[in-house]
Amino acid sequence: MSIYDKNVSQRKNFKDLLAEENDDIDFYDKLRKRDADKILINRQARADKHFGKENLHDFIAKKREMFLVQYALGVKRQEMRKLEEIAQSEEQKLLDDEKALEEDAAKFDAFLKENDKNSVEAIKKAELETKAKLEKIQEIKKLNLQIMAIRSDMSKNED
Structure with missing residues (x-):
């Protein structure tokens, strides 16, 4: 027998063995599936039997x-979410109010500084004007004295 013939015959034998093995595997798969179906049917029958014992009303x-219970739990969760949202909203409002308060305080401080500055300037201006007024009054007094002196001289000269 030639090498080629030997290889062909060995391949044919191998294919036959492989086909037999596949048939065996298919057979075992069918048995396993059938047994699994039987087990499932038995479990279902036991469950149905137990259900039959239990009162339908119960x-x-x-x-x-x-x-x-599930509905109440859902309602409570929803209420908790709402309360959390409200709490977050209130916290945000508080933060915004704090920020606005700080801004207002800063503006008020700036206003007070500006007011103090204006007050100081007004006091300085009033002091300068008072000083100028006093100087004018002194000058008027001097001029009045001079006028009186001149009148007095004029009246002496007339006599």
Whole structure:
């Protein structure tokens, strides 16, 4: 027998073995699936049997109670979210109010400084004007004295 013939015959034998192995695998898969279906059916039958023992009214009552508890929980969560949003909003308002208060305080301080500056300037101006007024009054007194002296001289000269 030639090498080629040996290889062909070995390949054919290998293909046959592979086909048999695939058939075995398929057979075991079918058995496993059938057994799994039987197990599932048995579990369902046990659950149905247990359900039959339980009173339908009790089951409905439990479901209703579960629904009410879940609903109450949802309502409480929603209320908590609302309260958290309100708290955040109030905190933001407080921060904004604090900032506005600080700005107002800064503006008021600036106003007071400007007011003090204007007061000092007004006092200086009033002092200067008072000094000028006193000087004018002194000058008027001097001039009045001079006028009186001249009148007195004039009246002496007339006599």
